[in-house]
Amino acid sequence: MPSIAAIQTSNASYAPPYLPVAIFFGGTSGIGRATAEAFAKHTEGNAHIVIVGRNAGAARELLDSLPKPSSIASGWKHEFVDGGDAALVANVHALVPRLPSRVNFLVMTAGYFSLAGRNDTSEGLDSKMALTYYSRAALVMGLLPALRNAAAQGEAASVLSVLGAGHGHKVDLDDLGLEKGFTGMKSMDACATYTDLFYEELSAQNPTIAFTHTFPGFVDTPLFNTSSAGTPWTVRLAGPLIKLAVMGFAKSMPDAGETQLYAVLPPAATPGRVLRRGSDGEELKAEPAYGSGCNDASRRVLEHTEKVFQATKPQ
Template sequence: MSALFPKTGTAVSLAEVRTHNTSLRNLAPGLVAIFVGGTSGISLYTAREFARNTTSPIIYLIGRNETEATRITQELKTINTGSTISFIKKDVSLLKKVDEACQEIKEKEKKVNLLFMTIGTMTLKGRNETPEGLDQKFALHYYSRMRFIQNLAPLLTTAAKDDDPKATLSRVVSVYDPFLGKNKKPNFADLSLKKNFSLGACAAHASAMQNFTLERFARLYPQTSFIHEQPGAVETGLAKRWAMKPLYVLMKPLLVEKKESGERHLFASTAPQYAPKAKAGEEGVVVGADGVKGSGHYHLTWSGGADGDGKVAEELRKDGAEEKIWTHTEEVYKKVCEEGGKY
């Protein structure tokens, strides 16, 4: 089970998590949080804790299930009667729908304090191409997530520059797995895996490409911190699928309980030790993904342990992996989002 519970960094105790989360009530009212994939699983568990521990939060849930969103909206309003909850119905496996969701938010908000993303799909099928020419799984795990960041980075920066120091939270959390691709070299001749697709390659590419792109964002937007987190084994909406039920029954003793998962993800989303690059010198800041203290980009385990650089990642960095990956990503965005074409 080492892949589910990687042993790296220093775990954060649940008591410390809960003490910190309770202190969030001292932050300014009206923090804005966006949960992409917020109608089920880890995003839902985290949205609950965000609503429970903050004052008059403004919460956006982005997903496809309007029925669940209506129920969850009422639940969150019950948890915190001062909260404002909005649902944006979009299939964000399509980049154009990502742009539409972001535009809706930009029309209503001047700042974003937290962008929290868990979108993905579990499938044993091979390449499943969307109308935009990308594999659906790969789009959700990489291209769509990075497009959300690119679109909303100005609003995250605005939040970081708030005149009220109690309102300057600015963070991106992508829940996937930084360790899958940390020591694997992507196929730079076919980054989108149009010709060489396999589920294993897709998982490794999505992980490695997130790692380097988040590192780029941390440098470009030094007042926002960027976290790529491995969630451990958590019961999500997948457990309701008949094919997955036997697996979840067998794994139940190893699962992180839903509330604890939400609490730990709220900690990752707000704790000061995962500070942006601009605050690297503050006390208690941990080592970033590139091995530099307070680099603004962090690889975290499910229990909050931060992991530094790996040998392969270091070699790839020296070989210009970040620029190669971002050049490809921009090509995809230009073809699909700007030209309205198919990659």
């Protein structure tokens, strides 16, 4: 397990000979924002940073706070792209053409915590599952050409989903999407396992791209802030109690950002492998990835996911 000091040292050593392009999906608050801030700090702002979200005000405040290079010669750029409601996969399909054609790092944190019952979007997907799995998967799939473009030029190409590595369970391959047996806890476990299996398929097809799934652990984020706009009522109700219970060992936002940045940067992110990391940046064993290594399971999850993509693409 790397110490936070070792993680910061590793991040500080990242000095590519090219202008890196990083997209933060869900980067206006929480862990996504903290990771974007860490990336900007270690690159001294000398990067093309794209913050994707819905809150333009929060994005502008973040972008204004990031370090700026003294020279414009490098072509650096820090921008906000309004992704609309990310619980609608169709919006992600529409988002992809507005993003850079070369991408080195894709960091995805969009989502929320809830143990409530199923809440379907207009696309027939549970809103939480849509945010934490289907929309993220659609973004990865849509940006594969941009990631391959970076890899073909000898640059880093790395994908990170901050979710629930090591906390999945065996999934019912005959009920993918949980249309028959939905519970809040089951949906959380399913999205973690779907992510592992989806990445296994993509990694096999794209050996020059690194795919990483992490579990952030308890982090002092606005997730449990009862005044946060858009926070589900179940979280607002339980938030103060949960925060009180974990505040003694919750990771600070800056440390969480450094840890997630470590996971997506080389050398920790390794092309040709699906890496799963815990809350302290440690690599997890393969055993907890239920279904991992089972070609039929990963294939069926990919096929199910592609069917959702087809159903949500504009005709």
